[in-house]
Amino acid sequence: MSYKNDPKVLVALDFADADSALQFVDGLQPDLCRLKVGKELFAVAGPEFVKCLVGKGFDVFLDLKYHDIPNTVAKAVQAAARLGVWMVNVHASGGRKMMQAAKEALQEFENPPLLIAVTVLTSMDSEDLKEIGLDVDPQQQVLRLAKLTKASGLDGVVCSAQEAALLRKEIGDDFCLVTPGIRPQGSATDDQKRIMTPKQALDFGSSYLVIGRPITKAQDPIEVLKSINASIA
Numbered sequence: 001m002s003y004k005n006d007p008k009v010l011v012a013l014d015f016a017d018a019d020s021a022l023q024f025v026d027g028l029q030p031d032l033c034r035l036k037v038g039k040e041l042f043a044v045a046g047p048e049f050v051k052c053l054v055g056k057g058f059d060v061f062l063d064l065k066y067h068d069i070p071n072t073v074a075k076a077v078q079a080a081a082r083l084g085v086w087m088v089n090v091h092a093s094g095g096r097k098m099m100q101a102a103k104e105a106l107q108e109f110e111n112p113p114l115l116i117a118v119t120v121l122t123s124m125d126s127e128d129l130k131e132i133g134l135d136v137d138p139q140q141q142v143l144r145l146a147k148l149t150k151a152s153g154l155d156g157v158v159c160s161a162q163e164a165a166l167l168r169k170e171i172g173d174d175f176c177l178v179t180p181g182i183r184p185q186g187s188a189t190d191d192q193k194r195i196m197t198p199k200q201a202l203d204f205g206s207s208y209l210v211i212g213r214p215i216t217k218a219q220d221p222i223e224v225l226k227s228i229n230a231s232i233a
């Protein structure tokens with residue numbers, strides 16, 4: 001399938017204000033990429049901006065990583081679903097009851113968004129996990145949380161592409177793997193620790209590639225996006 005029918009790149013719109021984000025989006029079409037709205041842009045531009053992107057025909061991943069008690073998270077994913085987003089997420093470390101409550105809360109929607117859970121942030125390595133009391137390597141922790149996510153009825157996880165092959169082997173193909181920490185060859189790693197190139201990530205089993213700064217901070221962002229699409233076509 002060509003990327004035009006099912007764009008694999010989710011561009012992270014990590015902009016400081018709605019005008020800059022809109023200026024960027026105006027150079028795009030929905031067949032080039034999907035869009036991700038995270039905490040920074042949502043805090044300044046809010047739900048109306050998300051609805052505006054949906055109105056322009058883009059699939060929107062609302063990346064607010066809900067992590068709270070089950071009732072609060074259930075209401076939050078419902079509020080997200082009312083915006084018409086394509087995908088929404090929670091933290092898997094919120095536990096089974098929280099994830100089940102979120103999934104159940106979406107049952108009343110005719111076209112519910114995909115619901116996925118963050119496992120281990122791609123900015124973290126074993127040392128970072130140790131500091132928060134987890135004496136395991138990222139792969140082990142990602143696998144543990146991905147199995148819990150699947151058992152809780154969710155559609156997939158956010159993980160790094162470095163864990164994609166293991167998750168495909170252990171959990172199978174019917175599970176969405178959304179992978180940030182994607183860096184085209186030669187790009188700055190920034191604060192990401194578990195990284196992979198777009199092509200490697202898809203070869204190892206990623207479903208979707210989250211890419212922010214390598215595109216949004218480029219001199220010619222659309223050209224970079226097109227060359228990434230060509231590299232994975």
Ligand SMILES: O=c1ccn([C@@H]2O[C@H](COP(=O)(O)O)[C@@H](O)[C@H]2O)c(=O)[nH]1
Binds near residue numbers: 118122158211212
């Ligand atoms: O584990 C995670 C979960 C979410 N993210 C988000 O993805 C983008 C990545 O942006 P880059 O500029 O390509 O690094 C960003 O919005 C993060 O909040 C993540 O990186 N890792």
